[in-house]
Amino acid sequence: MTEPARAAPEQVRTVTCVxxxxxxGGWVAxxxxxxxxxxxxxxxxDAETRLRHLVGRAWPALTELGLAEGASTDxxxxxxxxxTACAGTDFVQxxxxxxxxxxxxxxxxxxxxTPEDVVISSSTSGYGMTEMQDKCAHPERTVVGHPFNPPYLIPLVEVVGGTETAPDVVAWTAAFFRHAGKSVIVMDHEVPGFIANRLQEALWREALHMVAAGEATVEQIDLSITDGPGLRWPVHGPMLTFHLAGGQGGMARMLDHFGPSLESPWTRLQAAELTPALRDAVVEGCEREAGDRTIDDLVAERDRGVIAILRALGRA
Amino acid sequence: MTEPARAAPEQVRTVTCVxxxxxxGGWVAxxxxxxxxxxxxxxxxDAETRLRHLVGRAWPALTELGLAEGASTDxxxxxxxxxTACAGTDFVQxxxxxxxxxxxxxxxxxxxxTPEDVVISSSTSGYGMTEMQDKCAHPERTVVGHPFNPPYLIPLVEVVGGTETAPDVVAWTAAFFRHAGKSVIVMDHEVPGFIANRLQEALWREALHMVAAGEATVEQIDLSITDGPGLRWPVHGPMLTFHLAGGQGGMARMLDHFGPSLESPWTRLQAAELTPALRDAVVEGCEREAGDRTIDDLVAERDRGVIAILRALGRA
Incomplete structure (x- = not known):
C-alpha cells in the first residue's frame, strides 16, 4: 500500500467546511x-449572512478562551x-x-x-461511514468526525471509519483533531450513534417518555439534571461517578448492592412515539423555560457556563 | 383535620440521621x-468511626462553601x-x-x-413511600426526600409522598429542605425512580450494554461525557440544551429535524443482564481509570470539581 501524500496533521493550513x-458554522468558528x-x-x-452571524456570536467566547496566533474572522x-471550496484544501469537514x-x-x-489525498470527515451524529461512503470514488479517505454542539467549545470528537476507510486515515484524522485542540475518542468499529450520542439518546428518550406520561415537566427534567447528577458528570463521567457511590468498596460494592435494581422498571424501554401532542408539550415546555431569553441569549449563557466549567476544572 | 403541632420548617434545630x-454520612455532614x-x-x-471519617473528609469542602453560624462537627x-436517637428530634432522615x-x-x-408530629423522610433512591410506609402507625408523616451523592454538595432533593402521606407533610418537607439550602423538586405522584434517577438510570443501562457488547470501554464512556454532553448539562439540562440544537428554530426545529431518528436503534432497550463477566469488566474498568487515585483521592477531586462548577455558574 502506498502512503497517501497528504499533509501531516500539523501542516494543515486550509480547512473546508461544507x-x-x-x-x-460552529466548526468554522x-x-x-x-x-x-x-x-x-x-x-x-443567505448562508454567508447566517454563517457570519454564527461566527460573530461565537467569537467572544473563543477570544476569551484564547485565539491561536494569526486567528481572525478575516x-x-x-x-x-x-x-472551488474544495480545491487546494487540506481537510474537509x-x-x-x-x-x-x-x-x-x-x-x-x-x-x-477534493484533491485525492485529502481527508473528508463527516459531522454525522448517527450514520455510519460505511453507509455514506459507497458512492465515493475514493471512500478510503472518508471518515466520521462527530462533534458536539457547540463544536467551538465542547472538546469531544468521535472518530470512526467505515469498512472502506483506510486505517491510516482514521489515525491521521485523530491526530489532526488532537493537534487542533480537540479531545478525541477513536472507535475501532462502527456503532450506531457512536458512544456519547447513545448515552445522550437514552436519557433523551426517557425524558420524552416522562413528559408523554405526565410524570415530569420539561422544567423538572432540566432542574433534576442541572441541580443533580449533571453537576457530577463533567468531573468524572457516569462510571467513575458510580465508583464513588459504593463507599470504600467502589464500583464492586455499588454493583453488588444496586445491581439487582437494574431489573427495576425505572426506564421506559421503547422509543417514545413523537405524537404531535408530545412534540408540542416539549416545545412549549422549552419556550416556557426559556421565558424572555432569546436563542442568542441562551447560547451566550451556555457558552459562558461551559467556559466557566472548563476553566473551573482546569481544562480551558 | 387538625394541623400537626410540628415545628415550622425554619425552627428545626435537631435532625436525626438513621x-x-x-x-x-453525607446528610450528617x-x-x-x-x-x-x-x-x-x-x-x-464501627459506625461512629466511619461516620467521623466521612464527615471529616467532607468538612473542607463544606468549609470552603461557607459554614452556617455555629456550625461544628462537635x-x-x-x-x-x-x-434515644429519635427522642426529642425535629426531623428524621x-x-x-x-x-x-x-x-x-x-x-x-x-x-x-419518634414524636408523632415529626416528619420522617427517606433517602430511598427507588422505592415509593406507599410500599415502605404500610407498617407505620403514623404513615401520614412519612415522605421520600431523595438526595444525590454527595448530599453535602449536590443541591437536588426529590420530595414525594405515598398514598398515606398527608399533603401538608410533603409541603413541610419541601419547605424544610429549601430552608436548609437545598434545591427541591416536588412530585405530585409517585413514579418509580423519581425523575433524575430514571434519567441517570437510562444512561447507566446504555453504558452497561456498550461495555457488555464490547462497543466502548469504561474509560471511553466517561471521556465521552466529561468532554462531551456532560459539559452542557449543568448549564441548561438536557431539554434546554436541545432547544439550542435547532438553531433559531429552537426545540420545534430540533424535533422536526431529528424526531424521526428517535426510531433509530441507538439505544439498547432491555435492562442489561449483570453477568459476572459484565460486573468484572465494569469494576476493572473503573479501577483502571482510577489508576493510583484512592477512593478518598477521587472523592476530594469530585468535591473540588463540583464546588468549582457551582462557583463557576454562580450557584455556590
Whole structure:
C-alpha cells in the first residue's frame, strides 16, 4: 500500500467546511479561532449572512478562551461553488443536514472535487461511514468526525471509519483533531450513534417518555439534571461517578448492592412515539423555560457556563 | 383535620440521621454544616468511626462553601439506641441500605419512637413511600426526600409522598429542605425512580450494554461525557440544551429535524443482564481509570470539581 501524500496533521493550513448551519458554522468558528484559513460552502442563499452571524456570536467566547496566533474572522472565505471550496484544501469537514440520501450524494460530490489525498470527515451524529461512503470514488479517505454542539467549545470528537476507510486515515484524522485542540475518542468499529450520542439518546428518550406520561415537566427534567447528577458528570463521567457511590468498596460494592435494581422498571424501554401532542408539550415546555431569553441569549449563557466549567476544572 | 403541632420548617434545630453510610454520612455532614445539631444512629459496630471519617473528609469542602453560624462537627452525637436517637428530634432522615423489607421494618421502628408530629423522610433512591410506609402507625408523616451523592454538595432533593402521606407533610418537607439550602423538586405522584434517577438510570443501562457488547470501554464512556454532553448539562439540562440544537428554530426545529431518528436503534432497550463477566469488566474498568487515585483521592477531586462548577455558574 502506498502512503497517501497528504499533509501531516500539523501542516494543515486550509480547512473546508461544507454546510454552515449550527454545527458547520460552529466548526468554522472553531477552526478560525485555531488559526486556520477556512473556506465554507452551503447551498442556502443567505448562508454567508447566517454563517457570519454564527461566527460573530461565537467569537467572544473563543477570544476569551484564547485565539491561536494569526486567528481572525478575516480568514473566512465563503464560496458559491463546491468545487472551488474544495480545491487546494487540506481537510474537509462535512456538516450537512442529517439525511442519509443527501449525505451519500454530497460526500460523493465532495470526493469528486477534493484533491485525492485529502481527508473528508463527516459531522454525522448517527450514520455510519460505511453507509455514506459507497458512492465515493475514493471512500478510503472518508471518515466520521462527530462533534458536539457547540463544536467551538465542547472538546469531544468521535472518530470512526467505515469498512472502506483506510486505517491510516482514521489515525491521521485523530491526530489532526488532537493537534487542533480537540479531545478525541477513536472507535475501532462502527456503532450506531457512536458512544456519547447513545448515552445522550437514552436519557433523551426517557425524558420524552416522562413528559408523554405526565410524570415530569420539561422544567423538572432540566432542574433534576442541572441541580443533580449533571453537576457530577463533567468531573468524572457516569462510571467513575458510580465508583464513588459504593463507599470504600467502589464500583464492586455499588454493583453488588444496586445491581439487582437494574431489573427495576425505572426506564421506559421503547422509543417514545413523537405524537404531535408530545412534540408540542416539549416545545412549549422549552419556550416556557426559556421565558424572555432569546436563542442568542441562551447560547451566550451556555457558552459562558461551559467556559466557566472548563476553566473551573482546569481544562480551558 | 387538625394541623400537626410540628415545628415550622425554619425552627428545626435537631435532625436525626438513621443510617450512616455514604448517603447517611453525607446528610450528617450537610446538616452539621448548615448549623443543625445532628443525632446519628447506625447498627454497624464501627459506625461512629466511619461516620467521623466521612464527615471529616467532607468538612473542607463544606468549609470552603461557607459554614452556617455555629456550625461544628462537635454538634454531632452518635447514639447506640434508635429510640434515644429519635427522642426529642425535629426531623428524621432515613438512609438505610436499599432493601425494601429492611426499610419497611426500619421506618416502622423509627415511627414508633419518634414524636408523632415529626416528619420522617427517606433517602430511598427507588422505592415509593406507599410500599415502605404500610407498617407505620403514623404513615401520614412519612415522605421520600431523595438526595444525590454527595448530599453535602449536590443541591437536588426529590420530595414525594405515598398514598398515606398527608399533603401538608410533603409541603413541610419541601419547605424544610429549601430552608436548609437545598434545591427541591416536588412530585405530585409517585413514579418509580423519581425523575433524575430514571434519567441517570437510562444512561447507566446504555453504558452497561456498550461495555457488555464490547462497543466502548469504561474509560471511553466517561471521556465521552466529561468532554462531551456532560459539559452542557449543568448549564441548561438536557431539554434546554436541545432547544439550542435547532438553531433559531429552537426545540420545534430540533424535533422536526431529528424526531424521526428517535426510531433509530441507538439505544439498547432491555435492562442489561449483570453477568459476572459484565460486573468484572465494569469494576476493572473503573479501577483502571482510577489508576493510583484512592477512593478518598477521587472523592476530594469530585468535591473540588463540583464546588468549582457551582462557583463557576454562580450557584455556590
Amino acid at each position: 454546510g454552515a448551519g449550527v454545527i458547520g 472553531y477552526f478560525l479561532a485555531r488559526g486556520y484559513r477556512v473556506v465554507a460552502w452551503d447551498p442556502a442563499k 480568514n473566512l472565505v465563503v464560496e458559491r461553488d463546491l468545487a 462535512e456538516s450537512a443536514p442529517e439525511d442519509l440520501v443527501l449525505k451519500r450524494t454530497l460526500l460523493a460530490e465532495i470526493d469528486a472535487v | 443510617g450512616a453510610g455514604v448517603i447517611g 450537610y446538616f452539621l454544616a448548615r448549623g443543625y445539631r445532628v443525632v446519628a444512629w447506625d447498627p454497624a459496630k 454538634n454531632l452525637v452518635v447514639e447506640r439506641d434508635l429510640a 432515613e438512609s438505610a441500605p436499599e432493601d425494601l423489607v429492611l426499610k419497611r421494618t426500619l421506618l416502622a421502628e423509627i415511627d414508633a419512637v
